[in-house]
Amino acid sequence: MTAPGPRLRRALEGIPSYKPGRSATSATGRPTYKLSSNEYPFPPPPELVDAVRRAAETINRYPDLTSGRLVAKLSERLGVPTSHLAVGTGSVALLYHLLHAVCEPGDEVIYAWRSFEAYPVAAQVAGATRIEVPLTPDARLDLDAMAERVTDRTRAILVCTPNNPTGPVVHHDELAAFLARVPTDVLVLVDEAYLEFVRDPNAADALALYREHPNVCLLRTFSKAYCLANLRVGYAIAHEPVADALRACAPPFAVSSLAEEAALAALACEDVLLAAVERLVEERRRVAVALREYGFDVPATEANFVWLPLGDEAEVFAAACEAEGVIVRTFAGDGCRISIGEQKANDLVLEVAARWASSRGLSSRDHR
Known part of the structure; x- marks a missing residue:
């Protein structure tokens, strides 16, 4: 008979686990981007x-x-x-x-x-x-x-x-x-x-x-x-x-x-870092405006990410992004959080979003 182990606190029973954003992989043989964690996306000064x-x-x-x-x-x-x-x-x-x-x-x-x-x-x-x-x-x-x-x-x-x-x-x-x-x-x-x-x-x-x-x-x-x-x-x-x-x-x-x-x-060197932050703020505005034009319900954001309340389709959208080399953060059954990164990464997200919106009739805009 195995002896009992240490007695742990009952407060830890059923505790939720913190899930970090997944890292991008290079398995596709092309550039990949991690937009699943709200990180500073540029090299450190x-x-x-x-x-x-x-x-x-x-x-x-x-x-x-x-x-x-x-x-x-x-x-x-x-x-x-x-x-x-x-x-x-x-x-x-x-x-x-x-x-x-x-x-x-x-x-x-x-x-x-x-x-x-x-x-x-x-x-x-x-x-x-x-x-x-x-x-x-x-x-x-x-x-x-x-x-x-x-x-x-x-x-x-x-x-x-x-x-x-x-x-x-x-x-x-x-x-x-x-x-x-x-x-x-x-x-x-x-x-x-x-x-x-x-x-x-x-x-x-x-x-x-x-x-x-x-x-x-x-x-x-x-x-x-x-x-x-x-x-x-x-x-x-x-x-x-x-x-x-x-x-x-x-x-x-x-x-x-x-x-x-x-x-x-x-x-x-705050001036250098905050100049990069300003670039990210501009990219945030560009991405949010485009997503709204495609018909997505994007809440007003003042952070370095945007939120797509996609409900049960959140994981499907995230998979579509991953297929193009971009990892976004999924909250199953709720939505996707997309960090603002390099312009190329943001452009890939917008390409996926445009196709997604067109396939679901979210907007009449021509997404070609």
Whole structure:
């Protein structure tokens, strides 16, 4: 008889798994493109590569426990005290630590759905009950409905803006009104992973709202616009009690010296990186306009991706894209998220979409 193994937490039973975007393969013998992860699609600037190479000379030493130089630079740029900043291995790791800091078994975490796939995982790992609030018909967060779901067991609310995977942004007046309704002992996490891609003048100024509300915490990352997805570095902005709790829950030496030096180099060459972001924003506009002309229902997007709510046909559309050498992100039975990449990759998606629309009579436009 086999002896029983270690007793695991019941909270982990039935936990959803996070599924990363699949990588493209070259099996077709032609160029392939990965548009299944919201990555910076261009090669990193030489300044970033040089910074990592220099930092690699010290890999035999532990990194700075507090990432002090990066924290000081962020404090200077954002106008917030260093005690209000905490860094971690990407904003998603900070999310996990924060939920561990505020949740006891049976507490509740509220978030929109569909939203970032890590939310249900992080909530359940923390032992919390997941409260999922449907999006509006135009794929936006329904903050009124989220506020109505608050109970005396609610410990955290996750607000993703722009929302991943659908793209719309939360407006400032919406978020301000929402915060006025939320009890001050409930932590509101505003996930701004795609902040640098936002061009909507009505988008929420979450940094200003954090200054007004001690229960607001912002999550930001160097993974998207700053080209450092592989090095895993993000930061949280929160008032001191929350930032202290986050640091208490985080493992020591989480952010490597390579990551810290690369983040500092990214801030130093920000003009180069953000010029590329502007190119992606223009491509986003071009792709979204074309898809709408073909008859697709594309929600307003302020991120580096577009969303196609294709329902049961999502996997069929993704397969059609893959046949042309492009991998997109599929959410079975719901839709496809298509990251904005190189122009050639975007053009291939549009070619597939044009044929798809024509075959289904979505639009009268000539797609030849």
